[in-house]
Amino acid sequence: MENKIKRTPRDKEPELKLRGDKIAGNRYYSKDFLHKELSLVWPKVWQIAGWASEIPEPNDFFIYKVGHEEILVVRQKDTTIRAFYNVCPHRGNLLVQVNEGSLKTFKCSYHGWEFNTEGILKYAKDSEDFVEKNLCENLSLEEVSCEESLGFVWINFDRNCTPLREFIYPAIEHLEPYQTKKFLRVLNLTAEIKCNWKMLHDNFSETYHVDTLHPELMSQMDNNYNDSQFDMYESGINRMLMPGHRPAKSFINNNVIEFPLTDVLKMWGLDPSQFNGKTSEARTALQNNKRKLAKENGYWHYEFLTNEQLTDYYHYSFFPNFSLTMTPDGFELLRPQPHPTDPERCFMEHWYMVPIIEGSLSGSSTFKGGEDINNLEGELFTETPAGRRLLQNAPHQWVEYPKESLGFIIDQDVGIALSQQKGVKSRGFKHSLLLGQEGRVRRYHEMLNDYIRRTEK
Numbered sequence: 001m002e003n004k005i006k007r008t009p010r011d012k013e014p015e016l017k018l019r020g021d022k023i024a025g026n027r028y029y030s031k032d033f034l035h036k037e038l039s040l041v042w043p044k045v046w047q048i049a050g051w052a053s054e055i056p057e058p059n060d061f062f063i064y065k066v067g068h069e070e071i072l073v074v075r076q077k078d079t080t081i082r083a084f085y086n087v088c089p090h091r092g093n094l095l096v097q098v099n100e101g102s103l104k105t106f107k108c109s110y111h112g113w114e115f116n117t118e119g120i121l122k123y124a125k126d127s128e129d130f131v132e133k134n135l136c137e138n139l140s141l142e143e144v145s146c147e148e149s150l151g152f153v154w155i156n157f158d159r160n161c162t163p164l165r166e167f168i169y170p171a172i173e174h175l176e177p178y179q180t181k182k183f184l185r186v187l188n189l190t191a192e193i194k195c196n197w198k199m200l201h202d203n204f205s206e207t208y209h210v211d212t213l214h215p216e217l218m219s220q221m222d223n224n225y226n227d228s229q230f231d232m233y234e235s236g237i238n239r240m241l242m243p244g245h246r247p248a249k250s251f252i253n254n255n256v257i258e259f260p261l262t263d264v265l266k267m268w269g270l271d272p273s274q275f276n277g278k279t280s281e282a283r284t285a286l287q288n289n290k291r292k293l294a295k296e297n298g299y300w301h302y303e304f305l306t307n308e309q310l311t312d313y314y315h316y317s318f319f320p321n322f323s324l325t326m327t328p329d330g331f332e333l334l335r336p337q338p339h340p341t342d343p344e345r346c347f348m349e350h351w352y353m354v355p356i357i358e359g360s361l362s363g364s365s366t367f368k369g370g371e372d373i374n375n376l377e378g379e380l381f382t383e384t385p386a387g388r389r390l391l392q393n394a395p396h397q398w399v400e401y402p403k404e405s406l407g408f409i410i411d412q413d414v415g416i417a418l419s420q421q422k423g424v425k426s427r428g429f430k431h432s433l434l435l436g437q438e439g440r441v442r443r444y445h446e447m448l449n450d451y452i453r454r455t456e457k
């Protein structure tokens with residue numbers, strides 16, 4: 001069945017006409033603008049509430065928080081997932097006070113009302129005493145739309161929303177070949193950052209900044225915009241296909257193969273020195289060897305991917321606030337969540353998901369290069385953009401930025417966002433001046449404007 005999975009297409013989408021709305025500074029610091037976003041945009045969009053394998057068994061639950069809302073996400077007896085506002089309908093107490101767990105019933109800590117995992121009220125003390133008879137019969141928690149897809153749990157506050165598949169089309173089809181639902185989430189970080197959430201999402205929607213901000217990446221990423229493909233879809237999904245595993249043309253040392261590309265080539269049976277002077281050939285050679293050696297090395301999922309996907313970065317931006325960077329050996333979610341009251345603060349989330357590879361090779365050759373995954377105690381590790389981590393579902397971890405790191409590349413992005421947050425408030429800044437390759441930033445803000453305008457009416 002899985003062998004019939006449709007390949008991720010490379011077709012270039014016809015150019016989308018953008019209006020050129022001005023992106024002025026106030027949307028990054030105005031309380032009024034934040035209020036509009038939280039009241040007009042967020043209640044209408046599909047959002048990732050969590051990683052589905054966090055709640056593998058019936059009765060397992062976690063709480064997803066966004067803005068002022070808390071959502072209780074629960075695995076049902078029939079293994080589907082449902083989601084409810086985490087609020088007791090009696091007098092509005094928060095129903096569940098812990099972030100995760102497994103419970104057969106949810107009991108309110110105020111007057112003891114009890115709800116089952118389907119959200120139905122099962123017990124209310126002195127129920128005969130209701131002034132309006134039958135008030136507590138058939139009473140349920142308020143439900144929100146919920147779907148499981150690509151390994152994520154998605155929710156939408158709107159019960160009459162566009163189906164998820166349509167909302168994230170065509171990304172949902174493009175990402176299916178990666179087999180992400182079988183991956184492990186090995187990194188689950190959050191840091192509170194003193195900048196607007198869109199400042200970071202803008203950053204993750206362009207690669208114009210790579211040469212100046214992340215020169216380390218240029219030894220393995222061909223970030224020149226002429227070599228990348230950019231696509232913007234009607235749904236609001238944007239993507240960028242960027243060649244990987246060859247140095248950027250503008251990289252100062254682009255004649256020589258450097259770490260981590262050296263290690264990746266060795267890991268796949270290639271001698272890095274043979275590509276010195278012809279580094280652009282490393283990518284194709286690697287594709288061929290990966291294809292040839294994948295099965296015997298336990299890389300069970302490569303057969304669903306095209307040759308280009310075996311080396312390249314397929315980057316998808318989702319409306320309104322997250323991106324997924326896909327590589328064959330792991331994928332990264334970057335998501336700045338809005339702060340409920342302060343437009344100049346956000347919660348930056350960094351997740352990394354990897355396939356489980358039986359055998360001796362690292363689960364993540366793309367970000368860091370091949371290393372032995374066995375440590376002395378026999379535990380399995382994998383490389384991630386935030387360093388080496390245990391190959392297991394990671395518990396959530398709060399990061400105190402900048403004392404602690406979100407991953408060195410993200411730290412660089414966050415550092416700039418903090419500086420930019422100050423700059424956009426200056427009278428000297430009028431509005432962003434965007435290049436063609438920053439079209440995804442423009443598209444995203446135009447979508448945001450459309451949502452606000454449409455729902456304001």
Ligand code: FES
Nearest residue numbers: 088090091108111
């Ligand atoms: S507020 Fe929950 S039982 Fe009263």
Ligand SMILES: [Fe+2]
Nearest residue numbers: 203213214413
């Ligand atoms: Fe960046």
